[in-house]
Amino acid sequence: MDKKLCEAVELFEEVIMYGTERIIRSFEHQLFEEYSSEQLQMLQIISKSGRISPGKLAALQGVHKSAISNRYKKLEAKGLLTTVDSEKDLRGKAITLTQKGNDVVALFNEVIYEHVENIVLNDFHEEEINEFLRIFRKLSSILKTEGDAK
Amino acid sequence: MDKKLCEAVELFEEVIMYGTERIIRSFEHQLFEEYSSEQLQMLQIISKSGRISPGKLAALQGVHKSAISNRYKKLEAKGLLTTVDSEKDLRGKAITLTQKGNDVVALFNEVIYEHVENIVLNDFHEEEINEFLRIFRKLSSILKTEGDAK
């Protein structure tokens, strides 16, 4: 058991802790040179929400509002985002995607889908895909509860 | 199959692309407030090598030498690293851990081991652990070959 645990630790470090950068580099797509992964994630969240406030974005991405403020300025300058004043509370604002923003999100989803498809179809058997899903569902739920517990 | 692929994409994004930060936060250990994960990874590599040059470190961490130069300065200032002049080539230098550096690496390994142990023992059955190892071995090898291919 100890040996297995040691291997698990090493693999965990390699894949989860240090793997993200390698994965993103491996996309080799212009998209990741133009936009940071934090920006792309933000666009994706906005896309799913339709319209959303900076405060909620900060909570969803797990960062301070000031970080969102900064990101918004950059993406707004590039023409991907706009603000739709919310009616009731003049303090808050609602962020939405522009047409260009929608295009970027669509391209992003396409690129990721293709990449994961390649990995899955080339390197995994049918049965391993099921294992992959089981393990990753579990990891995902662990990440969520640990993040929320705080 | 399409449905499975879609779920795989979502889980992949959540765990691999955006999960690292949440994982690191979940450690809730002072270590991760004092040192960045890049710094800790660098210390670990040096620990395994005994002594190593900045150039090799840059290659292993997949960044430019200037990034290593910068990291070295910070860790040297904190008393974790020193330089042992290499005998033959006066251009190169060999970096090693100080006693304090060794202590930090030992603590780091301990913290990670415990954390992964908790996850594995609490949330995975014997059989799932084997699945975990299989899937992650594969992901690890994919990361390596893709990184090297470039």
Added chain:
DNA sequence: CCATCTTCGTTTAGGGGGTAAACTAATAAT
């Protein structure tokens, strides 16, 4: 009704990460 408190979002200062190109110093090569 006006003063205070809270909330939303932005700004500023400072520290983490990174790259690319210029530069120094030492070894190799012609």
Added chain:
DNA sequence: ATTATTAGTTTACCCCCTAAACGAAGATGG
């Protein structure tokens, strides 16, 4: 000996982040 190559550092500029100060709008309560 002179030129090229290699190792590492420095500089300038970008990204990320947090924490604290700040302005403006809503909510509370005397």
